[in-house]
Structure formats: structure tokens, C-alpha cells
Amino acid sequence: MNNSMSYRKITRDGLWNNNIALVQLLGLCPLLAVTSTAINGLGLGLATLLTLVISNVVVSLIRNQVHPEVRIPVFILVIASAVTAIELAMSAFFYDLFKVLGIFIPLIVTNCAILGRAEAFASKNGVALSFVDAMSMGLGFLAILVVLGSAREILGQGTLFDQAHLMFGGVGQWMTLTIIDDYRGFLLAILPPGAFIGLGLLIAIKNYFDSRKKCKGIKVPIELRQVNVSSSSA
């Protein structure tokens, strides 16, 4: 076990410094495809989080038994088993949400963020560390899914937590908030371009905070002049 790696650092990496969605830019396909509403984002985020935790813990447990030559197929097998179990559980308990998320639940297998954590972290570290890593990475991903989903939902249809009953049953009915009354809808936010633009803006916001923290107090003056290329007289 690598002693220099503290739990605090792992947590901070997963949630912010090395966030799956904002820094590693992994798992963009589900990220962009399902975040048209906050509830969809939450549903997929939780499923991914669960998969990540199971796969990281299992991979960490078997890391000394698996030969390096066959580790990738074995990891995939572990991940696929976890996803299959989650998929079956979702279709049993959250059938409506399962229908909405559709193909993106089985596709969690191919989310490279999960294999990435298994290969880069869990196969080299102990169970406790791997569990914390999976939790923080998963929560970081979940947070972005929910934030992006909420932003697109508010802009796109003026509501928040629409169709919350898919996830929380009857209790969820009152969770649906209408942020803007009589909203005509802004289709772009719901359509795929809205996902790309939204993610781009989120990355920009993160970079802005990071750069402000890094160069506090340093101001680089920018000087620009207009030059006339065609009139080259002195």
C-alpha cells in the first residue's frame, strides 16, 4: 500500500481535482445523453456510483490473484457482472426510470471511467483505499450529472426534478418544482448541443476557480494594438 496517499487527497481528487467528467473527460457518452433532466442524471449517476464501488472493491480484493496478462478481461468481467446485477435490480424496483435510461444502464460497462479506476487505482491499492476512491470518483461524477441535468432542465423546460416519481415513487410527486411559470421552453438546452455547451461551460467554471486560486494577486496585463497591414507607411 502506498502510504503517501491519504484518504483526504483521494477524496479531493475524486470530487474536484481529477473529476471524471470535468478533468478526465471520461464517460461523456452517458453524461451527454441522459442529462436532459435532473432525475435522469441522478438515476444514472447512482447506478454508475454503485458499479464503481462494487468493481473497485472486487478488483482490489482479487488484485493479487489475477495475472497481469489477463487482468483487463477479468476486470471487464467483474464490471459487467456488477452492471448486470444493477440493471436487473433497476428493472425490478425502478421500472419506469429503467425504461427512461434505456440502453445507458447496460452501457455503464463500457464507461471507461470505471475500467480506468480499476486499472489505475484498485489493482494497485488496498480495499479500503479503493472503496474511498470509488466513492469519491463516483460522487464527483454524480454531482456533475445532477448539476448539468438540473441546468438543462431549468433552461429547457422551466422545471426541476420533473418526473421525480420515477425514482422516489409517490413521495416524489411533490418534489417537482416549477421554476418558471408559463415557460415556452428552450429546446436547445434539451437537445444534444445543449449538453455539449453546458459541459463546456461547467469545465470553464472549474478552470476559472482553479486558475484564480493558483495565481491569486498576479495580473498579467494584455496589450493589443490595431495595425494597418495595407498602409505600411511609417
Add this chain to the structure above:
Amino acid sequence: MEFKIKSSPQTHLDNNLTQLMMRILYALIPALVAYVWFFGWGIVINILLAVVTALSCEALMLKLRQRPVKLFLTDGSAVVTATLLAMALPPLAPWWLTVLGVAFAIIVAKHLYGGLGFNPFNPAMVGYVMLLISFPLEMTGWSAPLSLVDYKLAFMDSISMIFTGQIASGLQLDALTMATPLDMLKAELRLEHTVAESLSSHPVFGLMGGVGWEWVNLTILAGGVWLIYKKVITWHVPVGVLGSLFIIAAVFYGIDSEHYASPLFHIMSGAAIFAAFFIATDPVTAPTTALGRVIFGAGIGILAYIIRTWGGYPEGIAFAVLLMNMVAPTIDHYYQPRVFGHRKK
């Protein structure tokens, strides 16, 4: 006789960015007059609204990006973008539509890509397409030519329509709008009418295109030719766009004149001429080589025809321009002119 001692490098050319942008605006004046004559004052209000929005957004973004505000604000590029976008919108579009489109064009399409000279996509068209896919209802509320409407639309009526959505006499926008010629033709052809039947069935169709529209397009053509004469733009892109549109329309018209509109109708309707001279010639987003520009224009003409004829939208110029913007760097890469002294491949 006085001999000039200074040789050519010292010659002044009154050709800077602001001058260039102003000339584009001058070239639009005849079209603007025709537009007001046939469709009322809405367009003028839209342009003013768009320009104010564009300058505010431009100033805000320059401030945020720590660029000199005055220098870039006076170069006129934001005003041109705003004017072009406003001319592409329905004249009685609600005020927030114009504001949103222009703000998106300036902030996202221009400044997020690095400002003037760095934007790969034409900002005005990005704003237009964003509005078109987000607000299909508002974006298709095109004013009918005034000669075809019973109501006399005064200046104050236009203001009230744009800002409140109705005018004093209680008239709604629907009473003043009408399908554009391209839209109408598409609908008629879907009903399995022939082109000739469609054209004679409705008063919106004129001699060459639509009533009013054909004159607006002719004045735009005049402004565009003046721009070529003034060397603000070159002939390559307009010829590419209009030539390819004419040829492909002529081919299908020749094969089956019952189901495909005439080449003249295609050129004189919609935004073909406007885009050919004012949109696609944007020096930032078009290729830089001569042959590249012709190919770029031809791509726009052909794509526009394909979208108009077989696509879901009645007009496809904006999409065509954006699609060709995307390949402009590739075109430039493959059509570099041979450098003097280098051998042909």
C-alpha cells in the same frame, strides 16, 4: 511636372477593418429600404435592438477577457453581425428572440472561440440556427408582404407588435404573417400539386420568387455587386453559391419540371442571394484561396438545394453555411495555390 519620389510601399490605402465593416453596412441600405417598403418597419426596430444588444455583449465579453474595449468595439464587426442576423429574422419577431440570438452569436459563437478572427463558424448563422431549432414557432412567423394584408401597419404598430405581441387594435401576429414562398411551395408539393399549379394558386408568389421578396433580393444583389466592385469581397464565393444552386436546380428542373421549382425561383427566394454575398463571404469563416472559395460556395449552394428540396426545413442556407464553415480549413489545406518556382505535383 512633379515626380513622386516615394515608391509603392508608402502608398496609403484607406482600407481598414472599420471601413470594411462600414461598407458592408452601406451595401445593405438599398435592401433595407426595399424591406421596409414591402414588409413594414419591423426590420428597422429589429436591427436597432440587435445592434444595441451586440454592442453591450461585445463590451461585456471584452471586459471579461481583459481586452481593450474601445478598440474592438469601434471595429464595427459586432454591428455587422447584429445587422446580418436581424435581417435574417422575421421582421415582427418578438424582442427577446432578437436579443437572445444576438447575445448567443456574440458571446458563444464569437468570443468563446477567441473573438474576431478566431471563430470557425459564422456568428450570425450560429445565432440564427440556435433560434431556429429552439423556437420553431416564432422563427416561422414571417410577415406577409404589406400589399397582401388588409391592415395598414404603422411604425408604432410594429413596435407594439415586437414588444407586446399584439397591436392596439387587438390584432394578433398571426393575422400579419404568411408562409414564405419556399415554405408554401414545399407544402403544396407535399399535397402532390405540381410546381405550376402551386405557383398560380397563391398570391404570395410573384414574377420570379415571392411578392416583395424578389425585390428585396434584387436590392441585396445590387449591394453585393457594389461590394465586389469596392473589393470588399471577391467574386468567388457568390459565384460558387449562386452558380451551383442554379446548376443543380436546372438539372432537376430539366428532368422533371412538375416537381422541382425553376432555378430562377430558387435563386430569387429565401436567403440565397443574401447568404451568397453577405454571409458566406465572411473572411474569417470562409477559405482564403481563390479555388477554395469557389468550392466552398458550391458546397453551400448544393447543400442548400438538398435541404430545401428533400430536407425537413423549407430553407437550408444557414445550415449549409455552417456545414461548409466546418470544412473550410480542410478546403484551404487541399487547394493551396502552387508557389512560384515550385514544381507541379
